[in-house]
Amino acid sequence: MIVGMAPLQADDASGGQAKGPAAPEDYAMAAEEVAPGVYAVMTPARDLPSRENLGWNANMAFVVTDDGVLVFDTGSSETMGVALREAIREVTDQPVRWIVNSHSHGDHWLGNHAFIDDEPEIMAGSAAAERMQAEADGWIENFNEMTEGATGKTTPAFPDRMVDEREVLDLAGTEVVVMPSGGAHSPGDLMAWLPEQRVLLAGDVVYSDRAPSVWDGDVAQWIDLLDELIALEPKVVVPGHGRLEGAETLTRLQRYLTILWDGIAEGVERGLADFETVPLVREHMGDLIEAYPGFEEKIERSVATTYPDVEAATF
Structure with missing residues (x-):
């Protein structure tokens, strides 16, 4: 109603x-x-x-x-x-x-x-x-x-x-x-x-x-x-x-955040700077980019602000 x-x-x-x-x-x-x-x-x-x-x-x-x-x-x-x-x-x-x-x-x-x-x-x-x-x-x-x-x-x-x-x-x-x-x-x-x-x-x-x-x-x-x-x-x-x-919205969002974290972790392990990791995360997101309008407007900041936490967890 x-x-x-x-x-x-x-x-x-x-x-x-x-x-x-x-x-x-x-x-x-x-x-x-x-x-x-x-x-x-x-x-x-x-x-x-x-x-x-x-x-x-x-x-x-x-x-x-x-x-x-x-x-x-x-x-x-x-x-x-x-x-x-x-x-x-x-x-x-x-x-x-x-x-x-x-x-x-x-x-x-x-x-x-x-x-x-x-x-x-x-x-x-x-x-x-x-x-x-x-x-x-x-x-x-x-x-x-x-x-x-x-x-x-x-x-x-x-x-x-x-x-x-x-x-x-x-x-x-x-x-x-x-x-x-x-x-x-x-x-x-x-x-x-x-x-x-x-x-x-x-x-x-x-x-x-x-x-x-x-x-x-x-x-x-x-x-x-x-x-x-x-x-x-x-x-x-x-x-x-x-x-x-x-409930499907929860599993999809968890997938998005996990790919963000894991993509940054891969960049950290490869010695890439945060801005160099953005294309890597974008590639791993694949079809999820279409599911989340505004992705391109946010991804650089998302990587930059999450990178230190991933780096700390990695080392």
């Missing part, structure tokens, strides 16, 4: 794209029920925040319980959070009582303040929360530059509950397992697992049809973590970026 669909646009009277802040109604917020009580809000964008996508490049989700709503990620701006709030209101009048911020990158949490009147408990890993406090202004400024002002003004609302170990939440009979990733994609990553519905809200620990950003994470830990996630046998995976998929 999809509700709350609206066109993604902010056009001026001449037919061109208007400058200045976007309004909540400019966002295509579609609440898609992926399991009973569990909704995904998927962006059509597969790129970085831009004027074209009005800064909405990351997916969000929410869970409706008998005691309120849990929201998983809130978007790149307060206005985007308002749009999400309105999409939720199309489904339920229940208040938003819990927010899980998957990690500290601004496209996943700057919408928090839109829900402040509901007085939600906002959860994040402690390492992520520290970065949010330190980097909020920078994220807001950067997104406004990238979107030519579309993301507009945002008042940050920071996490007030730190989650650094796996926690099982009983939300009026709906079980939600909040799971740290061990810093796989970035320090303080969190995921949410709904065992009854077999839905994984993954944040940026999973990219489906978009090349993953690995510069802030631990690729070796990420590969190991994916073994744990595959063992859950999820029916639906809501990625931080990309389309909805099943």
Whole structure:
């Protein structure tokens, strides 16, 4: 079921794209029920925040319980959070009582303040929360530059509950397992697992049809973590970026990261510098390049930032 669909646009009277802040109604917020009580809000964008996508490049989700709503990620701006709030209101009048911020990158949490009147408990890993406090202004400024002002003004609302170990939440009979990733994609990553519905809200620990950003994470830990996630046998995976998929998205991403690691390891063993290893990794990726749009934009940085970890592990 999809509700709350609206066109993604902010056009001026001449037919061109208007400058200045976007309004909540400019966002295509579609609440898609992926399991009973569990909704995904998927962006059509597969790129970085831009004027074209009005800064909405990351997916969000929410869970409706008998005691309120849990929201998983809130978007790149307060206005985007308002749009999400309105999409939720199309489904339920229940208040938003819990927010899980998957990690500290601004496209996943700057919408928090839109829900402040509901007085939600906002959860994040402690390492992520520290970065949010330190980097909020920078994220807001950067997104406004990238979107030519579309993301507009945002008042940050920071996490007030730190989650650094796996926690099982009983939300009026709906079980939600909040799971740290061990810093796989970035320090303080969190995921949410709904065992009854077999839905994984993954944040940026999973990219489906978009090349993953690995510069802030631990690729070796990420590969190991994916073994744990595959063992859950999820029916639906809501990625931080990309389309909805099943468990196959996990095995494909693990293959991608393993090839990245092993290709760099081969380069290290051959005495190649990081930039000299890029063609080697590209060759080994083969058909996976087509599965992950944006590969060419990210591969040089992915190799450069992963190379020191591979080198340390090798020697």
